[in-house]
């Protein structure tokens with residue numbers, strides 16, 4: 001078993017993942033849906049699901065500044081854009097997945113402070129691995145980049161399919177939700193259009 005981790009979400013809450021409590025809750029849920037948690041196939045399920053949730057919500061215990069630690073002063077002052085970063089998140093209304101891709105771009109600060117490309121994908125994970133709505137996921141990525149890298153502009157575009165709209169409820173597989181957040185110089189229509197055409201190019 002992994003050690004308990006301290007909860008350091010951006011809302012400043014303090015706590016840790018309570019594996020025993022999660023396990024008991026899953027057992028209760030199985031009983032509530034009319035299953036028998038003591039039948040052989042389900043014996044390990046509460047513990048397994050608890051461990052799965054710990055992983056799925058791991059972003060609750062990470063701070064964005066912890067993943068954006070590697071920065072370089074390269075003096076590069078043009079746009080940097082990483083496209084098609086896989087997003088795997090959980091809808092906070094139904095606790096089922098929504099998944100798709102994120103495109104994250106920024107124009108570095110005037111002194112050219114940039115970060116490692118993989119760190120942008122790690123930043124997406126920090127916020128995706130929490131109970132989320134797509135709009136908040138999008139703005140949290142944009143705002144934390146602005147705060148930590150002090151860039152001249154940021155653009156975040158996310159395209160996702162929500163399982164709560166496919167496996168239940170309205171049942172519309174294939175429907176995609178697109179959200180965007182632009183900050184700083186990327187609000188300028190010409191710069192924003194340049195970024196959007198790079199994002200849309202296949």
Ligand SMILES: Nc1nc2c(ncn2[C@@H]2O[C@H](COP(=O)(O)OP(=O)(O)OP(=O)(O)O)[C@@H](O)[C@H]2O)c(=O)[nH]1
Pocket residue numbers: 091092093132133134135162164165169170
């Ligand atoms: N804005 C937004 N809505 C979301 C997101 N994920 C799920 N939802 C929506 O949250 C809403 C919750 O609506 P409710 O009426 O409270 O729940 P419900 O009865 O399960 O709704 P249905 O999904 O329409 O069956 C639904 O319309 C979902 O499609 C998201 O990331 N952003």
Ligand SMILES: [Zn+2]
Pocket residue numbers: 091092093094095096162164165
């Ligand atoms: Zn949902």
